[in-house]
Amino acid sequence: MSDTKLYPVPAEFAQNSLLNDNAYQAMYKHSITNPEAFWGEQGHIVDWIKPYSQVKSTSFQPGRVDINWFQDGQLNVSANCLDRHLKDNANKTAIIWEGDNPEDSEKLTYQDVYEKVCQFSNALKAQGIKKGDVVCLYMPMVPEAAIAMLACTRIGAVHTIVFAGFSAEALADRIDNCGAKLVITADEGVRAGRITRLKDCVDTALAKPQVTTVNNVIVFARTNADVAWHEGRDLWWHDVVKDQPSECAPEAMNAEDPLFILYTSGSTGKPKGVLHTTGGYLVYATMTFKYVFDHQDSDVFWCTADVGWITGHSYLVYGPLANAATTVLFEGVPNYPDTARMSQVVDKHQVTTLYTAPTAIRALMAKGDDAIKGTKRTSLRLMGSVGEPINPEAWQWYYNTIGNASTPIVDTWWQTETGGILITPLPGATSLKPGSATRPFFGVNPALVDNEGNILDGENEGNLVILDSWPGQMRGIYGDESRFEEAYFSTFPNMYCTGDGAKRDADGYYWITGRVDDVLNVSGHRMGTAEIESALVAHNKIAEAAVVGVPHDIKGQGIYAYVTLNAGEEADEALLKEVKQWVRSEIGAIATPDTLHWTQALPKTRSGKIMRRILRKVATDDTDTLGDTSTLADPSVVDTLISEKQEA
Numbered sequence: 001m002s003d004t005k006l007y008p009v010p011a012e013f014a015q016n017s018l019l020n021d022n023a024y025q026a027m028y029k030h031s032i033t034n035p036e037a038f039w040g041e042q043g044h045i046v047d048w049i050k051p052y053s054q055v056k057s058t059s060f061q062p063g064r065v066d067i068n069w070f071q072d073g074q075l076n077v078s079a080n081c082l083d084r085h086l087k088d089n090a091n092k093t094a095i096i097w098e099g100d101n102p103e104d105s106e107k108l109t110y111q112d113v114y115e116k117v118c119q120f121s122n123a124l125k126a127q128g129i130k131k132g133d134v135v136c137l138y139m140p141m142v143p144e145a146a147i148a149m150l151a152c153t154r155i156g157a158v159h160t161i162v163f164a165g166f167s168a169e170a171l172a173d174r175i176d177n178c179g180a181k182l183v184i185t186a187d188e189g190v191r192a193g194r195i196t197r198l199k200d201c202v203d204t205a206l207a208k209p210q211v212t213t214v215n216n217v218i219v220f221a222r223t224n225a226d227v228a229w230h231e232g233r234d235l236w237w238h239d240v241v242k243d244q245p246s247e248c249a250p251e252a253m254n255a256e257d258p259l260f261i262l263y264t265s266g267s268t269g270k271p272k273g274v275l276h277t278t279g280g281y282l283v284y285a286t287m288t289f290k291y292v293f294d295h296q297d298s299d300v301f302w303c304t305a306d307v308g309w310i311t312g313h314s315y316l317v318y319g320p321l322a323n324a325a326t327t328v329l330f331e332g333v334p335n336y337p338d339t340a341r342m343s344q345v346v347d348k349h350q351v352t353t354l355y356t357a358p359t360a361i362r363a364l365m366a367k368g369d370d371a372i373k374g375t376k377r378t379s380l381r382l383m384g385s386v387g388e389p390i391n392p393e394a395w396q397w398y399y400n401t402i403g404n405a406s407t408p409i410v411d412t413w414w415q416t417e418t419g420g421i422l423i424t425p426l427p428g429a430t431s432l433k434p435g436s437a438t439r440p441f442f443g444v445n446p447a448l449v450d451n452e453g454n455i456l457d458g459e460n461e462g463n464l465v466i467l468d469s470w471p472g473q474m475r476g477i478y479g480d481e482s483r484f485e486e487a488y489f490s491t492f493p494n495m496y497c498t499g500d501g502a503k504r505d506a507d508g509y510y511w512i513t514g515r516v517d518d519v520l521n522v523s524g525h526r527m528g529t530a531e532i533e534s535a536l537v538a539h540n541k542i543a544e545a546a547v548v549g550v551p552h553d554i555k556g557q558g559i560y561a562y563v564t565l566n567a568g569e570e571a572d573e574a575l576l577k578e579v580k581q582w583v584r585s586e587i588g589a590i591a592t593p594d595t596l597h598w599t600q601a602l603p604k605t606r607s608g609k610i611m612r613r614i615l616r617k618v619a620t621d622d623t624d625t626l627g628d629t630s631t632l633a634d635p636s637v638v639d640t641l642i643s644e645k646q647e648a
């Protein structure tokens, strides 16, 4: 680990970068020893309508967990992302949209986006949407997704984006949980040449009895396909903006007013609505974007994440736009129509900074040089990775093949809950080690603890925790305040528990080893095993289910599901298809099990607890060292599982 080859900052990069290592060290030290002063200064990276006098008021103490930043300040997110740039950057490109079809692309300047956001803000108001109301977005990757987000922030509405790959069932659950008054969608989405009937999905979701709060649906015409229409409820985007003025005064929001809710998977059956607020989130997204991506005015930044994930929120929309950057919004996938698409887009738009996920890198790597065929990629000066641990082979390939062995890579570790990047190299300051997220960002105080919560020193491995608050931290679980402390602060008192394991090497670099809880990371998407299990057992032929993650070459982790059927049910090909389809309709395609293992019985302790440790070992054929099985109610279950696996 610590003897891995070092990749020092390239001399050319160092010359123009915002921060060198000395600057990082000094700023980091200041941020930890005096967070109040540090963030008091850095908070001015955004514009405040009413300046703050309080900076940090946070507690991780048991029974008193409470997080407030810049508490008495007021600001508006859309004004920070748009209005303040109009003086110098009105004609600068804010959004480059690249369609699924390589012939479709469009550029929107800051002035364009400003006007469209104002018009759409007025349209939202005309539908009765007010400060504090929740608006749900179920959108394809079109500029209107970003416009709708910004419009919500302009009028103080709270957005919740549901990834358009989630099913109607999952959408309904989320709408029900957050009480959204309005849904914004498109007639259809287009991805990799395939059509998704988004409006149909919304119709199905809204027809469910538990969904009672939605008054209107605004539909953006992406493909102009025929869609069912509910008079009085449904409205076309182009109609609602038509007569709206292109000015709309931004609402003065308190720093701690809710900004958005984003659902993510945890270790329980239901996804959690992660709540972020206005001031701290924006300061943190803006600042991390600036320093982690070493932002320069001439950059063209491309984050390949979907707006439905936190990466899309912080580094496709808010971070870049708050920095007056040019951000690429891509409708498609990295390997369509051909394997070189990602590289072609880099050349076409002269992308300088590419931020993508290890799963995409591994999928391209499997195709070798086809991934760069006919392209140069010489515009790139920096690349990033996010979403899951990047294995050193994939890192090297990304570096050598996509990056022409000349651009630094920032391997950025963070979470939906953290709002922005917490552990990462700074490209002008940090020597890189392939596979390591390296060092903490300013104000982030990580530690490793053993299972009893004792802090581990020096070179070590343990549970990754954060000892003090940072401005981008989530503020709560929407609609379930008590769960926040329990979910994140009860495992290890006085510490934020990340759910990840990590190693720290002799240089103090962190190496994230992956989740230590019941959360899977499939192609960079978080999935709770409990969530998939509850979808499985909701099927009328299934008695019990247990899901574990197994290593997968491209996806990082694959989903392996053990299923027992109700008496009298027969496991066959048809049922296999039916069950996979069932999970897709309950959650979405990303949750579809790779393997279904029909079994007679699951290994349980005498108290009825499923022993996942054993299930993990059987799934990966690692059955030589099963460990102690004496606590099992019926130890013969294990042999049955092993022979079922071998027969399958």
Ligand code: WTA
Residues within 6 Å of the ligand: 264, 309, 310, 311, 385, 386, 387, 388, 389, 390, 411, 412, 413, 414, 415, 416, 417, 437, 498, 499, 500, 512, 513, 514, 515, 521, 524, 525, 526
């Ligand atoms: C994992 C995505 C290793 C980690 C931003 C975390 C990573 C979970 C990295 C959060 C990385 C994210 N190296 N693991 N660079 N980035 N992860 O909420 O397990 O979708 O807890 O946020 O992804 O996933 P989420």
